[in-house]
Amino acid sequence: MSDIQQQFAHRLKELRAARGWSLARAATETGVSKAMLGQIERGESSPTLTTLWRLAKGFDVGFSTLIEPVDASSGSFQTRVTPPDSALTVKTLLPFVADLHTEMLDVEIEAGGMRESDSHRQGVIECVLVQSGELAVYSDARWHRLQAGDAYRFRADQPHAYRNESQDKPAQFLNLLVYR
Amino acid sequence: MSDIQQQFAHRLKELRAARGWSLARAATETGVSKAMLGQIERGESSPTLTTLWRLAKGFDVGFSTLIEPVDASSGSFQTRVTPPDSALTVKTLLPFVADLHTEMLDVEIEAGGMRESDSHRQGVIECVLVQSGELAVYSDARWHRLQAGDAYRFRADQPHAYRNESQDKPAQFLNLLVYR
DNA sequence: CAGGGTTGTGCGTTATAGCGTACAATCGTG
DNA sequence: CACGATTGTACGCTATAACGCACAACCCTG
Incomplete structure (x- = not known):
């Protein structure tokens, strides 16, 4: 057994x-x-x-x-702001919880700033939802340009990056990670 | 077979x-x-x-x-604004897609407005992430009060509702539905 | 070309999944 | 209390999951 x-x-x-x-x-x-x-x-x-x-x-x-059971209990959970580093402010809106296989971040990237990200584990899908500004996302070996209101999904189990295309204004996006 | x-x-x-x-x-x-x-x-x-x-x-x-495979292709998808009705403006940030079992809405509810929602199918979990305003969520037979920055999860396979507690200002929240 | 290595399939054997049936234990009703 | 209904378990039987092994077909290298 x-x-x-x-x-x-x-x-x-x-x-x-x-x-x-x-x-x-x-x-x-x-x-x-x-x-x-x-x-x-x-x-x-x-x-x-x-x-x-x-x-x-x-x-x-x-x-x-x-x-695998889903936790059916109701309850509050904390959003969290990660201390800003050189280019990025990250607020964790939905921390990773094992039963939902999901995580959500609110990210602000300063004018002209860029951030590279390592691969996540096999099979993770990432959705980028641009709230404001001009963002470019690097995935599948090329940059994809996105405006406010645009949305883009890609496999996050490969190296990827985010870049603010504007030299004047910050860009803000929601970042949804789905682990399946 | x-x-x-x-x-x-x-x-x-x-x-x-x-x-x-x-x-x-x-x-x-x-x-x-x-x-x-x-x-x-x-x-x-x-x-x-x-x-x-x-x-x-x-x-x-x-x-x-x-x-069940996850669609590994990258691509843009459209966010969508639902025409406002009497109390609510709904913007679909991430439309339901079968392979991710996830859906995300950006909801604005006018001052004093309220919306009831029918049960979703068995096992759906809903996360409410308050962006601004004073919101109350009805689930598990009672109202739960939430402020900007608060987050709350509950089973959406039961009747539930949202209410703006302020008589002056709209409230805005992100609504994440996870179907498992 | 010949020979060795790799790949996927088929076969026979053993262990077990899945079932219908019988039955012991428990519960509820008159 | 007796009796019928319900519940979960055990048993024996049949079908099939899972395996090791052999082998045909194919590929690559000298």
């Missing part, structure tokens, strides 16, 4: 309990046998992809939520 | 081709046998959870990305 099998055993029990379903009811909703559901919940069996898919549909959750 | 099995067959081939790995190399990286990888790619087998997990780790992708 593997760790993921154990984790999923616990998760399936959670999903079922949250809906107040018996094994029989869950079997009806998902099309997976009662006996098999029991085996999975006790960690005695590692379900196939086909069975996992049935479970996701029957429980009406996305595939990733089937495995 | 199920639809998801066929979909995954195609996806696994994609993942492997993208890295330029042979079946033997992929077997080494994932700990899943070459013969089994071949069976999966030809849609002849539905891998168990344990095997899926090994694949995710070996290919260094999140579990959901193992099944």
Whole structure:
């Protein structure tokens, strides 16, 4: 029995309990046998992809939520201003939280300023939403020019950079990182 | 053979081709046998959870990305302003796109204005990031007061509402919806 | 060209996923 | 209390996941 099998055993029990379903009811909703559901919940069996898919549909959750729970609690969280360095002011609007796989920054880059960024981990997608000014984004080996109101997405698992094209005014953009 | 099995067959081939790995190399990286990888790619087998997990780790992708690809192409997308109605101006900064499971709105609500919202689908999480003004958010059967710079998350698969607490000035907030 | 290395497929074997059924335990009702 | 309904577990059977190995086809190098 593997760790993921154990984790999923616990998760399936959670999903079922949250809906107040018996094994029989869950079997009806998902099309997976009662006996098999029991085996999975006790960690005695590692379900196939086909069975996992049935479970996701029957429980009406996305595939990733089937495995990894989303924190359903409500609550405040803090935005945060990173101390300004030579060219950039970064305010973290939505800090990275594991269950949402998302992070959002409000970035201001001074007139003529530029910032390079290392690659993020494999598969991270970045969306740049220009709020004001003239911004250029470097990705896929070239610069892309953006105006206020423009938006641009690219893979952030490669080196990339931001540059304020104006020599007079700062530029401001929202930076959304989606980790999938 | 199920639809998801066929979909995954195609996806696994994609993942492997993208890295330029042979079946033997992929077997080494994932700990899943070459013969089994071949069976999966030809849609002849539905891998168990344990095997899926090994694949995710070996290919260094999140579990959901193992099944559903993220569009890796770069490109601009349009922000959009919804015509104002009686109390609200909505600008869609990031329209919903299926592969990111995310949507972002810039909302301005006039002095004293209020808006109720129906439930979204099961499991949607909403983050409200107040940019200016005094906002109250209704969720979990009660109102939560927020100031500029405050942020609040809650489950959006329940009825919820927004209200500008000020009778003098509009309030503005960013609204991030994460569908998981 | 021949030979060695690489690649993907097919086969047979073993372990286990998935099921229907039976049943013990528990619960609720008359 | 007895009885019926419900719930979760165990069992035996069938189908298939997963593997190691052999091999045909292809590619590259001397």
